[in-house]
Amino acid sequence: MGLLSLLFGWPLAPVKGVIRLGELIQEQVEREMRDPAxxxxxxxxxxxARRSGRISEEEEARAVEEVLRTMTGTRRG
Structure with a gap:
């Protein structure tokens, strides 16, 4: 059984590696997005940006809300 699974699973190894790499990248991005600094x-x-006039007060409120939502892991819905 081990030889057969190795023989048929071997061609899928690169795909499994790419999937795992994507998962690791996603985990790292999520960790960095929640980093307090x-x-x-x-x-x-x-x-x-608000002080310099590049964004309005409403845009500032939306941006702050989005940052806090990202930090806490909640989604818009």
Whole structure:
């Protein structure tokens, strides 16, 4: 049984590797998005954009809400 599964599973090994790599990248991105230092930098950038007049107050509120939603892992719905 082991030889047969090895023989038939071998051609799928690259596909399984790519899938696992994608999962690892997704996990790392999610970890970084919830990192308090990264969240603080994003909030500071939004605040600076508002102070300099590049975004409106409503856009600032939406951006802050999106950052906080991302940080907590909740989805819009």
């Amino acid at each position: 990264a969240v603080r930098r994003r909030l500071e950038a939004i605040e600076e």
